[in-house]
Amino acid sequence: HVIKIKDIILPPEREKFNDVYIVYELMDTDLHQIIRSNQELTEDHCQYFLYQLLRGLKYIHSANVLHRDLKPSNLLLNANCDLKICDFGLARTTAETDFMTEYVVTSWYAPG
Template sequence: MQVVAIRDVIPPPQRECFNDVYIVYELMDTDLHQLICCNQKFNEEHYQYFIYQILRGLKYIHSANVLHRDLKPSNLLVNENCDLKICDFGLARVNTESDFMTEYAITRWYRPPELLLYSSQYSAAIDMWSVGCIFMELFIRKPLFPG
């Protein structure tokens, strides 16, 4: 599965003063942003494997009616075998047709046009736009739409 696994949840020692909770995730070596920035050489198989894994992870997330809403290279963890995991679900939301979503989602460089125009109704297509931006960033080694 291309979603980072939760290994443990550590609750506070006293439940009366519940201010913090710690979530322990599986260990990954780096993220895609770091690989892009360090000028790591990629071949065609790397591109295919990274995009395949991102799309496979999104298929899993979207099949549960969840929108990630913040896909970017730094939220894609990678290990030494080039296995990729999607992480950081802090902006994720359940996608229901009746709910209006906040316009603020997704880091600006990976934000689709409908969110730039402050639409509060959107679909899983917002995550797909981000994947396209990430795909191009792998090739050109810089954000496609910085701003």
């Protein structure tokens, strides 16, 4: 229930190493778009999405990874209602001995 990386494309010349392109599996939409649409979400849909989200979180937490930016737009969906967690840009690895704070903010939410 975590988005799969299909390919990583590096620039042909190391001197021009400005961008890296990551190719992910194709998904149709995200949960934010579904919520904003007039599409009805049944209780079964919500339970299935929550189940998949919790399975995905269990998996990434078992690898000592904290996502730190879970929100509906970072939960991708396809026509089969498969849910995938994406956007690990704020993610961090952790050890059981690491000290954690609750302060994380998406840059466009940050006071200006």
